[in-house]
Amino acid sequence: MTGKILALFLVLVAAIAGGSLYYLQVYAYYDEVTEEQAGGVMLVANAIGKPVKIVYDDFQAIDSDSSPLRFRACFSVKNSIGMLTENFRVYGNPVPNMAPGWFDCFDAKAVGAALEEGTAVAFLGEENVRYGFDRVVAVLPDGRGFAWHQINHCGEVVFDGNPAPEGCPPVPEGLQ
Numbered sequence: 001m002t003g004k005i006l007a008l009f010l011v012l013v014a015a016i017a018g019g020s021l022y023y024l025q026v027y028a029y030y031d032e033v034t035e036e037q038a039g040g041v042m043l044v045a046n047a048i049g050k051p052v053k054i055v056y057d058d059f060q061a062i063d064s065d066s067s068p069l070r071f072r073a074c075f076s077v078k079n080s081i082g083m084l085t086e087n088f089r090v091y092g093n094p095v096p097n098m099a100p101g102w103f104d105c106f107d108a109k110a111v112g113a114a115l116e117e118g119t120a121v122a123f124l125g126e127e128n129v130r131y132g133f134d135r136v137v138a139v140l141p142d143g144r145g146f147a148w149h150q151i152n153h154c155g156e157v158v159f160d161g162n163p164a165p166e167g168c169p170p171v172p173e174g175l176q
Helices: 003-029 083-086 107-118 153-158
Strands: 031-033 042-044 051-053 056-063 072-077 121-130 133-139 144-151
Touching: 003 051, 031 121, 042 121, 107 133, 121 144
Parallel strands: none
Antiparallel strands: 031 056, 042 051, 056 072, 072 144, 121 133, 133 144
16 A cells, blocks of 8 residues: 555656646746837848848737747738848848747747748848847748747857857857
């Protein structure tokens, strides 16, 4: 009888720990953020090399203080992909990150597939929005837009413990 009680106790502890870990990963650290908190939707203009706000609607975003990779946003734009491509910097090798299931406007698999097919285009929203991470903005032909943070070449090197490569901004003191 003692063995059954011990086994039941272990199963209950494992279930509680598993449920807690799931909750912490999927819900606990995410917060919905406003347009102002997220900084709106910006793209780096070819002409000036700096981010400028674009016109958008229906903005929704989530973020977390626990990791710069947890930012996701959804919105819609009126401008065509052709106009955006002509005026703003295209981002090479975009890889959208999965969003929690409850943030259902952001479908990383669909966005990734559209980027691979060439029907969507990714733009640089802001370089080093946090050191080592770029904000990437993808736009689909129907005007739906998505944004996420992606590690850049400076971040990949520095976060591996190596000195920043040439052309990267100085590493903030806390990351050295």
